[in-house]
Amino acid sequence: MFKYQFDWSVVLSGQYAEWLLSGIKVTFQLSVVSIIFSFLLGLLIAVMRMSNVRPVRWFAHGYLEFFRNTPLLVQIFFWYFGSYKILPMVINDWLNRTNFEFAAAVIALTIYTSAFIAEDIRSGVRSIPKEQMEAARSSGFSYIRSMQYIILPQAVRITVPPLINQFLNLTKNSSLAMTIGVMELTYQARQVESYTFKGFEAFTAATLVYVVISMIIAGLMTLYSRKVLNPIRAK
C-alpha cells in the first residue's frame, strides 16, 4: 500500500524546524507590513477616486483598473526584475545592499491589494447617507476634513468584513514572494522538502501555519472592530 514513511520530527525540531520558523517570521512580517501599507494606500486611492477634481479621479480609476486586472505574479516580477532596470545606478547599488526581494514583495502586495481595498472602502463610503457629509460641511469642515473625521471612520467600520477578506487574501498571496527569493514560509517549506524529501510533512506544516496566521489576523481585526471601532452598531 503506502511506502511513504511519515516523519513529523523533521518539521517539529532541529534545523528544518528552524527554517520553517524563520519562514513563519518572514511571512508574518511581510503580511503585516503590507496590510498596513495597503490599507493606507487603499484609503488614499478611494478618496482620490471620489474626488471632484477630474484628473485625480481619472488617475485613481486608471490605477484601480490596471492593478486589479493584472496577475499578482506578473506585478511581483515587474517590481523585482523590471523596476530595477529603469532606476539610476546609485539607487540600484543601494537596493542590492538592502533586502530588495522583501521590499519588492511588499510593494507588489501593497499596490495590488490596495486596489481591492480602495473599491471596498468606496462602496462603504457610498453607503453612508449623504446627510452625514452635509452635517459635517455645514459645521465648517472642508471636504477632506469631513472625510477624515466623519465619513471614512464610518465607512471603514462598515468595510471591516470585506477588509478582513482582503487582508487574508494578502497573507495567502504573500506565498508568491518565494518566486523572487523572499525566504518566507512557502519558500522554507520547499527548502525542507528538497533537503529531506518529506514534502507531505513540510507542506502540511506550512498549510497549518497559514491557517493559524490567517485566523490570528481575522481574530485580531474582529476583536479590534468590536471593542474599539464599533462599541455601538451604527444604524
Place this chain on the structure above:
Amino acid sequence: MSKPIQGFFGYARIEPGELSMITFTEVNKWFKELHVLKDINLHVNQGEVVVVCGPSGSGKSTLIRTINKLEPINSGTLIVDGMDLSDKKADINRLRAEIGMVFQQFNLYPHLSVLKNITLAPIKIRKLSKKDAESDAMALLERVGLTEKRGAYPTQLSGGQQQRVAIARALAMKPRIMLFDEPTSALDPEMIGEVLYVMKDLAQSGMTMMVVTHEMGFASEVSDRVIFMDEGEILEEAHPKDFFKNPKHERAQQFLKEVLSPMH
C-alpha cells in the same frame, strides 16, 4: 428700550436690531429646469426669528439651505453675515462655522458619543482644547437637559433627545445664525414639545434664527415674522399675529386651513 434679560443660553437678550444678518436680493435658483426659488427678496436682522412655512415642495428648505451654501444660488445676490455668497473667493468654510444648522433627520455622527458629536467641530475648527470644548459641551447638555447622556451613542437616544443633542452640537460653535430645517417633522408627537422648548429659549436669548416648520404654535408664539412660500415664491411676509388672523394671499389661507385643522 426693554431691559436686557439673561437668556437661557447665556447670551444677553438682544432686541431685533439694525444689524443686517441675511439679505437676499433677486435670488433665483433652478434644479435643472425646475425653478425652485423665484426672485427672492428677504432681509433678516440680527436677533430676528423668522419662520418659513408653506406646502411641501414650495422651496422653503432650499431657501434656508442657500444661506450656508448647501445649495448654491444661480442668480441674484445673497449676503450672509457680511459675506457675499456669490463671490467665488468667499471662504465658505469660515462662514459655515458661524452658522449652526439643525436638520430634520438630526444627522448626528453615529460613530461618536454625544459628547464627541458636540466637541468635534469646536476642537478641530475653533482649535479649542479638549478640556474647554468638553466643559462647553457639558454646559450645553445641561441646558438641553441631557447631561446624563454624554457617553451615549446617537442610536441609543430617542428622536427628541437626538435633536436636542443636534441643537447643542450646532450651538457649541457659538454661531451667529441658527438654521432649522423642519426640526420636528421626523419626531413622534410626544417629543416635539421638548425640542420646541429648547428652540423657544434659544429664540428668547436673542439668536438670529430661520426656522422651516409646520409648528404654527411655535410660529405664532416665538417668531418675529412669518414667511409663506409656495412654488418657489415668497407670497406673504407678515408679523405672526397678522399672518394667522388675517392671511392675505389665497394660498396662504388655504395652507393655514389645512395645517390648523387637517380634518376641517
